[in-house]
Amino acid sequence: MAITSSISRDAKSRSSILSKNVFRAETSSSNRSGRDVQRIQLHDVRRQATAQSLVPCIVDGLKSERRQSPPLLLWNDRGLSLFDAVLDSPDYYPATREWSLLHNAVRKISYSISSGDRLIELGAGNMKKTALILHTLQAQHKHVQYFACDVDRSALRRCIRELQKLFPAKSSNIKIQGLLGTYEDCAAWLKCNKSNSHTSLMWLGNSMANFTPREASEYIRSFLSSGSSMIIALDGCQDQEQIARSYEGQCNREFVLNGLPHANQLLGTNAFDINDWEFVGRWNSKLWMHESFYVARKDLALTVCGETYHFRMGETIRSIRSGKWPKMKVMEICREAGGKVMDSWMNCEETYGVYLVGKH
Numbered sequence: 001m002a003i004t005s006s007i008s009r010d011a012k013s014r015s016s017i018l019s020k021n022v023f024r025a026e027t028s029s030s031n032r033s034g035r036d037v038q039r040i041q042l043h044d045v046r047r048q049a050t051a052q053s054l055v056p057c058i059v060d061g062l063k064s065e066r067r068q069s070p071p072l073l074l075w076n077d078r079g080l081s082l083f084d085a086v087l088d089s090p091d092y093y094p095a096t097r098e099w100s101l102l103h104n105a106v107r108k109i110s111y112s113i114s115s116g117d118r119l120i121e122l123g124a125g126n127m128k129k130t131a132l133i134l135h136t137l138q139a140q141h142k143h144v145q146y147f148a149c150d151v152d153r154s155a156l157r158r159c160i161r162e163l164q165k166l167f168p169a170k171s172s173n174i175k176i177q178g179l180l181g182t183y184e185d186c187a188a189w190l191k192c193n194k195s196n197s198h199t200s201l202m203w204l205g206n207s208m209a210n211f212t213p214r215e216a217s218e219y220i221r222s223f224l225s226s227g228s229s230m231i232i233a234l235d236g237c238q239d240q241e242q243i244a245r246s247y248e249g250q251c252n253r254e255f256v257l258n259g260l261p262h263a264n265q266l267l268g269t270n271a272f273d274i275n276d277w278e279f280v281g282r283w284n285s286k287l288w289m290h291e292s293f294y295v296a297r298k299d300l301a302l303t304v305c306g307e308t309y310h311f312r313m314g315e316t317i318r319s320i321r322s323g324k325w326p327k328m329k330v331m332e333i334c335r336e337a338g339g340k341v342m343d344s345w346m347n348c349e350e351t352y353g354v355y356l357v358g359k360h
């Protein structure tokens, strides 16, 4: 892969670059086969390298009274492939529910995005749903700058390349770029990259519900403060059996357990032996969230960054959470954030919703 241009890549100047609020952009094209491959404009908006930001989170999580591990450990390139298998598994109802809702409502949802807007997708993933939305915007003759924000460079590049095949830069009204970084990085980038045009943030796949209701409110507050509006897709299913089937099957097990080798890779040691851990899922009724855990198969002593952490057989480390919030709960979360649900599109059973959120 040839990097054809880049704004300063000098690591030493990184802190001064960040302090001037300039984010690195790189433009590259793949020419291995000599074919005309489109360039990818990728902005590295990370304020810290991934290992630098995640290792302290792993340590803090092991030190905390209720042990937890950063959910971001799940989202490396391999994690995204494993998540694709989750999306394809017949028991994973949120994927089919969101697809059919988007299919039915995509034209109406797209009316909330105007020509000239900047559309930023948080946690863009495989961008299959994105393609549906961008096709609709194109059919509505809108010119849109689309930015896919996600955390793994190689997965982001691969998925952008696939999307670019559908929307070639030369002939399409839709211009595609990438933002490499977390949601927080993206919020910081937005603050220093104000645009004259309106910004719409799209958060699909129930991803906002990976945070507690309080954290979700804080994210909304932060994004709305940049003057953006938000399109948020959320699962409101309350059927416990269906949730357990969907989140506790073999595909989910593999997806969650992949966090352990990723932790080892970032720590540079084999602190977590995957054979020592099992996966379990549970419903947390206080938070209206499903929670996934690593469970110690035997008594363990883990050495991480020079400290030893003891686990008795059966003790857990919490991994990812997935909230199941019906409309009333979503409205409450938005209100807490100083926002308001301006419009919403629900499936017939009212178990899945897409919400348009703006400042109150």
Ligand SMILES: C[S@@+](CC[C@H](N)C(=O)[O-])C[C@H]1O[C@@H](n2cnc3c(N)ncnc32)[C@H](O)[C@@H]1O
Residues within 6 Å of the ligand: 072, 075, 080, 122, 123, 124, 125, 126, 127, 129, 149, 150, 151, 152, 181, 182, 183, 184, 204, 205, 206, 207
């Ligand atoms: C549940 S998947 C949803 C993917 C896609 N939007 C969809 O609807 O199929 C969550 C996506 O968010 C990304 N992600 C998770 N945590 C993130 C964070 N803190 N900042 C940025 N992206 C994140 C993951 O890499 C993944 O692509």
